[in-house]
Amino acid sequence: MxxxxxxxxxxxxxxxxxxxxxxxxxxxxxxxxxxxxxxxxxxxxxxxxxxxDKEEVLFAEDDLLLPSLLATIAEPTGPVAAEPLMARALGALAERMQSAHEPLRRRQAIIDSDVALMGRELAKQARWQQAISAALAERGFDPADAGLLAAIGFALFRRELHAWLADPSIDATPLPERIRAALPSVRTVLDAATTH
Amino acid sequence: MxxxxxxxxxxxxxxxxxxxxxxxxxxxxxxxxxxxxxxxxxxxxxxxxxxxDKEEVLFAEDDLLLPSLLATIAEPTGPVAAEPLMARALGALAERMQSAHEPLRRRQAIIDSDVALMGRELAKQARWQQAISAALAERGFDPADAGLLAAIGFALFRRELHAWLADPSIDATPLPERIRAALPSVRTVLDAATTH
DNA sequence: TCCAGTTATGACAGATCCTGACATCAACTC
DNA sequence: GAGTTGATGTCAGGATCTGTCATAACTGGA
Missing domain, CATH: 1.10.10.60 (Homeodomain-like)
Structure with missing residues (x-):
């Protein structure tokens, strides 16, 4: 023994x-x-x-999250529109990150302090976006739409994630709730206008 | 002499x-x-x-384009909605790239072949996005909208740029025209649906 | 029991990337 | 013509990353 x-x-x-x-x-x-x-x-x-390489030690964990995200998208639920599907997939991803606020916060602070790390994060997210776009196309979306959908979903997710990480209060609005609340804003943003 | x-x-x-x-x-x-x-x-x-560094030699030229893009956005034209403003700014950017199809094509092929270069490109675009977002806010857009607008504009521009670069025919649809034709699709993409 | 294979690690050499410090020399200024 | 400037060369050296071989624990079977 x-x-x-x-x-x-x-x-x-x-x-x-x-x-x-x-x-x-x-x-x-x-x-x-x-x-x-x-x-x-x-x-x-x-x-x-x-x-x-030296950078990868900060990103290795990410690879564990992608498969479950793709699985959520692929879940057979009958015909479904883009917006509710995005809400479900991004919401589930947010749930899984919810418990790791503090480690994620430390990690993000490091990444934000170095341009090369920022690039690495974006490259990784781009590959996620690619995979998600493929999964959407697999489910029957028009491939051109799928790419744009994935891009918009990520832009929105990034925005809410950063806002959530920047909020130090322990009982801040939870990430999944933020995501679901933010989704409709994509519809109206193109009609926004300036006054000058 | x-x-x-x-x-x-x-x-x-x-x-x-x-x-x-x-x-x-x-x-x-x-x-x-x-x-x-x-x-x-x-x-x-x-x-x-x-x-x-070794990577920067591929990206140095980019910095010459940003100022004119920001200038286009800042151009005082009275009140304006987001969509026509994006059409004008991205269209003008596309005009300036139009003449460099072949060099841009070679450059993109190199970037696409290396993850680190991809990251560098995305990091640079993120900083552009940031600057554009600030310029939009400066013009009177809601800051939260401005960020999402810039993200959507870039996603769309990237998609059309890649399609244009991938098209080898000399008389392919010009980039500015592609951009303007693609803009409205953002409105409908959220309503796309699957059949299964 | 013993021996060969597997696996994680250490040790070391070396290529490549990138920086700091100082020297050089044509062109310019006065 | 003396001094300054600016782009370059030269050299030393630190940090990143890879290839290769050796070592020692573990594993499975003869």
Missing amino acids: SRMPRWPADSRARLADAALDLFSQRGYSAVTVDDIADRAGVTARTFFRQFR | SRMPRWPADSRARLADAALDLFSQRGYSAVTVDDIADRAGVTARTFFRQFR
């Missing part, structure tokens, strides 16, 4: 935690991969075996 | 040309900064004095 692994397990999780802590304390660019590896008790080579 | 500069002029332009050629031939990641500098007849250090 008493299996003694040669090294403590979960080096991946320890690296991710160490990275988030150090980035928060000193700022992304002031932290080297060696720093992260040291704090996690491994070498830099192990870091790069777990994460493609 | 006969001023003999110590070095040939326009090292920046020669570097940009060399980079585009080499990236097209061998692929972005297979080309080193030394390769680019060699072909341009300078050293790598000069490359980094002209461009912040």
Whole structure:
């Protein structure tokens, strides 16, 4: 019994935690991969075996959320219009993020502080958008519409997510509620006008 | 007379040309900064004095377009609704890109081949979006609307730009015309529905 | 029991990216 | 013609990321 692994397990999780802590304390660019590896008790080579590059340690978790989002979109429910489907899919995604307000907040602060990280986040979201667009087309939407729908949904989701993360109060309006409340505004925004 | 500069002029332009050629031939990641500098007849250090990093050489020109786009938005024309204003601003931007179909096509092919470049492009567009949103707010739009408007405008512009670049025929539908034709679709897309 | 295969890691060399510091030299200014 | 400016070269060095091989725990079967 008493299996003694040669090294403590979960080096991946320890690296991710160490990275988030150090980035928060000193700022992304002031932290080297060696720093992260040291704090996690491994070498830099192990870091790069777990994460493609220094940036990826902040985004690896995201990949766990996409499949369930796609599943929600694909759920067979008979004919459905774009708006209620978006409400259901984005609402479900928001539910799953609801419990992680504080970690998400720290992470977003780091990303917002570095242009390259911002780019990485947007690139990842673009691939999500692509996948969602494909899922919408699969369900029978016109492909051209599907792309625009996915783009609009994401723009709206991003806006509400940032507003939610920026709100420090513990009993702020929950994210899913924000999303559902914001959806109708897309309809009216094109008719907005200036006074000068 | 006969001023003999110590070095040939326009090292920046020669570097940009060399980079585009080499990236097209061998692929972005297979080309080193030394390769680019060699072909341009300078050293790598000069490359980094002209461009912040290896990626920037593909995006530097973009910065010339933003000011005129903002100027179009700010043009005082009396009260105006969002949709015609977007049509005018995006149309004018499309006009200025119209003549550069082939270079833009090559550039986009390189960007699409590399995730990091995609991220850089999206980050740059996000900053544009931010600036445009601010310009819209400055003109009197509700700030929340302005952000969503800018996002929708960009999503639409990107879609049409990619379609235009993907069309190899010389007398394809011109970009400005595509943009203006696509704008109304935003209104109807939320009412699209599936049949299953 | 013993041995071969698997797996996670360490160790090390090296390519590439990017920066800081200083030197060089034509062109310009006075 | 002396001094200044500006674009470039040269060099050292840190950080990121990869390839390769060695090591030691674990695993499964002879």
